[in-house]
Amino acid sequence: MTNRLLVLACTFAATLGALTAADDGDLAGPTWGEGSTDKAGSSPSTAMRTKTVAASDSSGGTVTSISGSTGTTSLVGTLPDSVDLYEIFVVSPTQFDVTTQGSSFNTRLFLFKKVVNADGSIDAIPLAANDNVSTLANWSRLHNTSSTAVLIPGLTAGAHYLAVTNNGAVSTTCPRALQPTPQFSFTSTTAILQPVNSGELCDWTGSSTAAGAYTINIIGGVLLTRPATCDDAPVLGTGSYAYSTVNNQAEGSENNIGLNNICGVPATIRSPTWFRLDACTGSTTVRVQPSISGTAAYGFVVYTGACGSLTPIACSDTFGTAGELTFASDACQTYYVAYGPLKPATSTQFPVVGPGTLIIACTPSAPDADINGDGIIDGNDLALLLSQWGS
Ligand SMILES: [Ca+2]
Numbered sequence: 001m002t003n004r005l006l007v008l009a010c011t012f013a014a015t016l017g018a019l020t021a022a023d024d025g026d027l028a029g030p031t032w033g034e035g036s037t038d039k040a041g042s043s044p045s046t047a048m049r050t051k052t053v054a055a056s057d058s059s060g061g062t063v064t065s066i067s068g069s070t071g072t073t074s075l076v077g078t079l080p081d082s083v084d085l086y087e088i089f090v091v092s093p094t095q096f097d098v099t100t101q102g103s104s105f106n107t108r109l110f111l112f113k114k115v116v117n118a119d120g121s122i123d124a125i126p127l128a129a130n131d132n133v134s135t136l137a138n139w140s141r142l143h144n145t146s147s148t149a150v151l152i153p154g155l156t157a158g159a160h161y162l163a164v165t166n167n168g169a170v171s172t173t174c175p176r177a178l179q180p181t182p183q184f185s186f187t188s189t190t191a192i193l194q195p196v197n198s199g200e201l202c203d204w205t206g207s208s209t210a211a212g213a214y215t216i217n218i219i220g221g222v223l224l225t226r227p228a229t230c231d232d233a234p235v236l237g238t239g240s241y242a243y244s245t246v247n248n249q250a251e252g253s254e255n256n257i258g259l260n261n262i263c264g265v266p267a268t269i270r271s272p273t274w275f276r277l278d279a280c281t282g283s284t285t286v287r288v289q290p291s292i293s294g295t296a297a298y299g300f301v302v303y304t305g306a307c308g309s310l311t312p313i314a315c316s317d318t319f320g321t322a323g324e325l326t327f328a329s330d331a332c333q334t335y336y337v338a339y340g341p342l343k344p345a346t347s348t349q350f351p352v353v354g355p356g357t358l359i360i361a362c363t364p365s366a367p368d369a370d371i372n373g374d375g376i377i378d379g380n381d382l383a384l385l386l387s388q389w390g391s
């Protein structure tokens with residue numbers, strides 16, 4: 001009975017929208033939101049990666065702003081949530097231009113290059129920082145758009161980290177020490193500063209308690225990237241999402257999914273894009289609808305479980321048309337979907353790639369009112385429900 005009540009509680013919570021909200025809208029671009037909790041950490045391993053199913057890795061998805069807040073839940077050194085770090089994809093270094101205009105507190109911006117080491121560890125190497133755009137305003141601007149000077153040396157296309165902090169915080173190098181070494185010296189409050197120490201990011205220091213809501217305006221040069229692994233999957237709820245696979249063809253084959261062992265289809269999903277379902281309890285339909293009808297073929301696999309230990313539960317492998325699947329879903333389950341262009345084993349051609357629409361729909365089932373499972377719906381069920389209400 002306990003299990004049954006738990007399931008019921010989950011079903012009711014989902015019905016009331018109390019479970020984890022989907023990432024769609026706020027997290028699918030062009031505006032990116034941190035959400036109501038502190039999801040952006042202060043290190044490369046806890047940074048929030050901006051991404052969208054609408055992107056391919058080179059043509060990308062548009063992002064115009066990132067919004068969030070500092071100062072509430074996590075601890076960074078002695079300051080609560082004083083740093084929010086985002087992984088961004090710089091596509092055009094000479095158009096790179098970000099500001100914190102409109103933020104509610106006195107900000108600083110820091111930019112780091114993401115470096116993946118041979119052992120797979122990740123470092124953030126400092127490139128630039130700015131406190132104030134001018135002597136007349138305390139919002140920050142980092143940009144590389146000058147036609148006469150390189151303002152951010154070392155800025156190239158690729159993955160970077162962008163940090164927003166208050167006006168007292170500064171990044172420090174490794175190793176962590178009693179007296180950590182700041183990476184920047186704020187001898188000027190208005191210059192775009194270059195690092196005074198280019199060792200990798202380890203920690204932050206500072207004494208300001210300024211915090212609040214911020215907006216990072218993306219003026220140019222930054223795009224959202226495609227979630228290419230399970231770990232990276234954004235949460236998508238019921239809705240319609242533009243996608244693109246135009247760059248999948250150029251990508252490596254290490255993430256391809258062979259369908260023969262999963263569903264007995266001699267074909268491969270090339271360079272799949274991943275998302276996690278914000279599922280309802282009932283019947284969920286996923287449809288991958290290419291814009292180029294008749295020629296593009298798409299496949300996808302639905303999994304349950306956690307990344308690294310996924311169990312496939314359904315395949316879609318329709319050739320020459322949209323891929324579509326309807327399956328029974330449970331709001332208390334975790335579902336991952338990986339989709340991409342489908343390459344038959346007999347074909348030597350790469351499958352047609354291009355833009356399309358990803359459609360997620362759900363028909364909720366009626367809640368089971370027979371809570372105690374005795375086959376009768378009566379006052380005993382109501383009493384059980386009320387006893388669990390709000391608990
Ligand atoms: Ca935060």
Ligand SMILES: [Ca+2]
Binds near residue numbers: 074082085
């Ligand atoms: Ca944070």
Ligand SMILES: [Ca+2]
Binds near residue numbers: 106107130132138139
């Ligand atoms: Ca400032």
